[in-house]
Amino acid sequence: xxxxxxxxxxxxxxxxxxxxxxxxxxxxxxxxxxxxxxxxxxxxxxxxxxxxxxxxxxxxxxxxxxxxxxxxxxxxxxxxxxxxxxxxxxxxxxxxxxxxxxxxxxxxxxxxxxxxxxxxxxxxxxxxxxxxxxxxxxxxxxxxxxxxxxxxxxxxxxxxxxxxxxxxxxxxxxxxxxxxxxxxxxxxxxxxx
Numbered sequence: 691x692x693x694x695x696x697x698x699x700x701x702x703x704x705x706x707x708x709x710x711x712x713x714x715x716x717x718x719x720x721x722x723x724x725x726x727x728x729x730x731x732x733x734x735x736x737x738x739x740x741x742x743x744x745x746x747x748x749x750x751x752x753x754x755x756x757x758x759x760x761x762x763x764x765x766x767x768x769x770x771x772x773x774x775x776x777x778x779x780x781x782x783x784x785x786x787x788x789x790x791x792x793x794x795x796x797x798x799x800x801x802x803x804x805x806x807x808x809x810x811x812x813x814x815x816x817x818x819x820x821x822x823x824x825x826x827x828x829x830x831x832x833x834x835x836x837x838x839x840x841x842x843x844x845x846x847x848x849x850x851x852x853x854x855x856x857x858x859x860x861x862x863x864x865x866x867x868x869x870x871x872x873x874x875x876x877x878x879x880x881x882x883x
Contacts, residue, residue, distance in 0.1 A: 692808040692841065693861075696869035702813070703820040705879020710826075711763070712880035715771040718759040720810065720882050723779075724840075725752035727803055735796060740850055744843055755833065762829060778883035779806060781871045785864065797852050801864050804844035809868070809883055811837035 706713040728749045735741055763770055782805060786798035814834035818827050848857045 692812055692838075693865055694808060694812055694868070695865050696872050698809075698813060698816055698872075699877050700816070700820075702877060702879060703816050705877065706817065707821060708879055710766065711768040711771065713882065714759055714763050714766075714768065716774065716880060716882045718756055718763070718770055719773045720776075721752050721756040721759060723776075724803075724806075725749050725756065727799075728752060731796075731799060731803075734792070738796075738851065741847055744847065748840060748843070751836065755836070758829075774881075776881070776883060777875055778809075778871060778881070781875075782806065782864075782868065785867045785871075793851075797848055797857070797860065800844045800848040800851075801857075801861055804841050804848070804861075805864050805868055806883070807837045807841040807844060811841055813882055 725748075728745045732742055732745055732749070760770060782802050786802055787794065811834050814830045814837055818831035818834055821827050821830065845857070845861070848861075
């Protein structure tokens with residue numbers, strides 16, 4: 691369904707499970723950044739009525755996810771650590787075409803955000819299937835379902851504002867580049883991406 695060209699190395703779950711404080715901290719900041727990314731789109735494209743209508747509730751949802759992860763940290767007597775540089779997202783952002791019109795940048799943003807959500811969905815699925823704790827499996831299953839919906843929403847918004855064939859071609863370019871990025875990143879259990 692997601693179309694990702696390179697699956698996550700299965701050892702990633704084992705690494706993540708070794709230090710839940712680290713993966714939960716990174717997860718919390720990913721949710722926070724997702725909320726602010728949606729806010730940024732709303733501010734940059736207030737004339738796109740469907741985008742505004744569809745993304746406004748996602749801001750609330752993503753911020754709620756941030757709070758849920760904070761509660762999970764608290765439940766485990768763990769503290770939210772410091773935010774770290776997200777090499778994965780930074781590399782995806784570098785791939786986006788620079789310059790051009792505001793409209794052209796919108797396509798790049800929508801596809802970048804769709805890909806981040808798709809990879810998050812895939813990682814949450816791995817956690818929901820392979821963690822040892824049943825409550826954490828359920829916790830991550832809910833996130834997986836949500837991220838799948840967000841991925842679809844960003845793709846659908848891209849197809850709303852741009853010709854479908856253009857979206858398909860550029861999406862494949864993003865998928866190819868994302869696979870290259872993953873191949874070149876160190877496998878780390880303290881990062882969601």
